[in-house]
Amino acid sequence: MLLSKLVCERTKEAPQDAKIKSHILLSRAGFIKQVAVGIYSMTTPCQKMSCKIQKIIREEMDALDGQEVLFPVVMPREIWELSDRYNTIGSEMVRFKDRNNRDMLLGMTHEEAAVHLANHIVSSYAQLPMMIYQIQTKFRDEARSRGGLIRVREFTMKDAYSFHESKEDLEKYYYRVYDAYYRIFKRIGLKNFIDIKSDSGMMGGSIAHEFMLLTEVGEDSIVLCNNCDYRANMEVAEGKINTPSVQEQPLELVFTGEDKTIDEVCARLKKSKEESCKAVVFAVKGNSEEVVIAFIRGDLEVNEAKLKKILGKEIVPYDGGVSEAVACGNIGPYELDKSIITVYDKSLERVDSLVIGANKAEYHYVGFNFSRDLPNAKFNDIAKVRGGDRCPVCGGKLRVENGIEIGNIFQLGTKYTKSMGMTVHGADGGEFNPIMGCYGIGVGRAIASVAQEASDDKGLSLPMSIAPWQVHICPLRLDDRNVNKKAYALYQKLTKAGVDVLFDDRSAAAGVKFNDADLMGMPIRIVVSPKSLATDEVEITVRKSGESNKVAYKDAVKSVKAIIKSQLDELNA
């Protein structure tokens, strides 16, 4: 490819809105161009990279006996009503009417389509296990896109769906996919990634893992143990905390005036926050009359994901109180209106003397004791883990890091096969609903993740396996007849040898060419110049290490192929 013709505009300055490295570099290198919020065009280098990632994914999926299919982007309402997701999914799903006034939608995931297809084809247990996958555009109307390609509305995703006769078979297959995911991420050049147990959320099913790239700019919080290999998404992470040892005391009503926050009340009463109980008020989504109060120790925060799971309902923060008389700041568990849904965090269970709201303006109680004063209270874990809490497995210290979700795998169970009426004949002559797994990887997000990780202050430094071109030739002084002849000849020879080459045919200054090469990040740079040709050599520089060697012109192809091979071997190891 000749750089002068390449559809890809580099800029010196980053777009003002780009905040994170991958977004800045992909924009500056001209790999992506925003069209609307969360919607991007990809230029040639980016598309080539996407194709190479897809090729690796296909190889690994095919090795699992996956069969590539293509589901539609636009689907009718009907199949989504069978799983009830037409109604349960909110406005992230784009719905519209076709010319005949039929309800249609844009696919944001394809469990329904997968079951619809499999249901028509699979009728016997002998056809199982079976996995189908696709690589296709999805549209999710995210409330807020950000971070360049990290969180977008339209994106290319590989999604796979497997069908099994038994839970055991699913589990066996699930862990094969798990291993394949490790290979995929390693092969595309990601380094600092881990898998974590995750909340299967609204997908249904039980066991699920997320693959996370650990990076400061990640939007997810991950809890990791410094001592053992416990790790979990913040949504499901558990931590152990110390219980303060306080003497049991009689319950006593105390005046606290205008002090409402935990800090104010504890300061006035000279108590530590660990001996207080705070109330966090939520409303059930779609019904602001239905109030839920979560009680938790004053120094902790409520983990809304855990709370939702316990309630089985969507909730939203609510800033009102339990009544006009008792606003936030004086709510307590003692003698509270019984019609209100309450949830108690386990952090409160063994504190023998608590400061609580009195459900009465300007008053709190001290000396509250759950086992004495509210013996029927049930305790759940609804606390957000903090860095420094202790590991639930080994007791070691927990830390919290940020990550980007680069893939996920779910054991779905029979949620979709049951609701959509997919049955298969078993060996015993009976019928059963196949057990499903599903497995996703976002291709664009993988590109952003690589850009985030594989880069330095000069620009991208792309892995050999997915770089759009493996070699970037920078001829200096193309007006020099010898340089011109030898540089173009080298370009031809490398191309013939099966190497992907980008050739900078512009008559620009050396600095311009070098800076563009550094920014675009091809793994090997070759300089052909009057200086190098004086000794009949070219200069080969490895982008990653910066290591540079002069190689005899006639050995250049051999030398390049050796570097390519060693870098690919390292990624495939």
Place this chain on the structure above:
RNA sequence: CGGGGUGUAGCGCAGUUUGGUAGCGCGCUUGGUUCGGGACCAAGAGGCCGUGGGUUCGAAUCCCGCCACUCCGACCA
């Protein structure tokens, strides 16, 4: 969905307070001199100042509406 911010040339920005002929840097075109880490000289092209309305002799600038983009938060199968 809540709270801030910004829309002026392909990109990055100044000009808006105090209304008076549309500016700068980069990039682009042409010619010349340069040539191993973002060269120099000269000459050019390129803008309905987001959009609709209002005020005014006159609006990028003042007023009102709308749209888009963006940051923080909520949300995120």
